[in-house]
Amino acid sequence: MNSAVRRMSFVLPVDTRMSDIKNKLTSCMHCEELHIHVLQRTYFDSFDWRIYCAGGVIEEESGNDGFTLRWREFVSNEIYGNTSINNTVRFAWDLPDCALRERLEPILEMRALLPLLRMNCKVHGLIVLNKDKKTVARLGIEENRILGSTKFKPRKLPAILYVESVKGYDTVFKEVLQVINQQLALKVDDQGMVQRAMAAVELQPGAYSSNLNLKLSAETPIAVVIRNILLRLFEIMKANEWGIRADLDSEFLHEFRVAVRRSRSALGQIRGVLPHSIWDQFSRKFAWLGEITGPTRDLDVYLLNFGAYKNSLPLPVRDDLDPLYYFLGKHRKIEHKKIITYLESARYRKMIAASLAYLKAPLSARSIFPNANRPVLDVANQRIWRMVRRVIREGETINASSPPEDLHELRKSCKKLRYLMEFFQSLYPSDGIKPLIKSLKLLQNQLGEYQDLHVQLAALATFSNQMKSESGATDRTFVAIDIILQTLEQRQSQVRKMFKARFATFAENKNRIAFSKLFKPKIQKEAHAHEDHCLLQH
């Protein structure tokens, strides 16, 4: 026997009068009305639907008892981690230490909670009593009304009747369900109130994703595919623009920049497809976008790392680092203002409009460019295979005395390979390509950490000098920064030592064979079978 609380919901027909339902219920069982609460509920998720992907939604409820925040499961409608709040919670770290925060932090990470919709709810609470007047089951009728916003008009939803068991009284729960079934003949709510509300205002959960999700067919000419790739990347950039402007969280800018980098990589890797003048224009545009968004992103990274910097210091000197936080925040504000100016500039708007116009224009039937009509699978195989060989070659030449620049070059090659594999992912069996992407990702993480530490060491030293001339930071702050620099140096040397093992895992024979099987162009396979020993070392 499982004594967990069980809940079952029913949809009431639109024209039902609440008093009729209550009268029917009270006439069939020993039932009392407990309360009528008028509440306002707001539902939240991150821009990229992280909570929805984890099976729930965040619900904020405000009524006579103040504000509470909780996790509501989409399918079962169960709630978890009811937490009283006094302040607006935008990030997981705004919550006090509690079960909800524990669940939310790894899912939400640095993303902000954004309101999806608001509802006015009238909740009629009823209880079923036994002969001792003890509560043995709970009933509730919820009348929900979606409040209007800039995105949608207000509308009324069908009322919901729910029954909740009380632990240890399962028989009563079954009896109540039987009464509802026989006396009211209601339809079981198999959708859930939140999903129904979202559907009513045409809100599509999971609508945004930073994944390319391109479904390619092997024979499509590469000229068509590259246009689709760039269009999709422009779509991602556009989708993130408003979040950058409103400064909701740092991921909007990050995803914008990733889309720019991917676009640059696509142009660099797939040549001979676009007219040179267009190719050149696109390259310059993307370079400009990378340039104008770089300083804010760098400062975002230091601000996101600030907690870790502080925690790496001995307890008595942690607060000495705070002036660095204010310094970073101040400069970020200045840089962010610059981005807004750029995004609102005529140059930016014209650039986007011209790019989209070009990419959406119909392709001429016969292209004069050498590679334009090649089937995408041929190009994908050739480009990915070439990049795999480059990554292996570059990685193998790195030894203990190699300069950091060599690791940086390898990191860039890995990124190019990753983007290529992601662009053309749908052309290959997912059980073949996904493990290879995962393996590459692990190598990238290690190279990324090394490079980030390298950049952070240089940047923190620069910030320290800037702070000396700009602000009235005390010597204690500079001592704290020096301690962090030492910690970062130690970590960098540890990461450097780990490179050999990490690269060996990526370049192991199993992966080399898998790469070769998946991407090595067929012609090359036959003509240069003897070259295999270069890559496959047994």
Next chain:
Amino acid sequence: MKIIACYNIKGGVGKTATAVNLAYLASHEGARTLVMDLDPQGAASFYFRVKPKIKGGLKTLMDGKQSLDELIKGTDYANLDLIPADFSFRNMDLFLEKAKNQRGNYENCSRILMSTMTLHFWIVRPVFH
């Protein structure tokens, strides 16, 4: 884990009332709370209008064969549950003395409950040796 004891050797001073009210306040604040009424007088069970009776009595509670979760009764309040008392609990001290290893079972059961409950209130009878 924090343990708060409402303690007095005198009867009728409000130990049970304090524990029951603290449990209610905790549940009202959102903590999933369990009151274990281990006092054979069953005063805490009466507070919640639950019959102080457990099928199989003390043996069922202590032998670990049946999950403690199955003995739980919900109260009139959300988040506040109860394991009711039973008259057989009057022999708990003798039972524990006779079979010391049973205590291990008891601790195991409470560990299972810990994973689902945030707060426990144990109402026990003082035993003097």
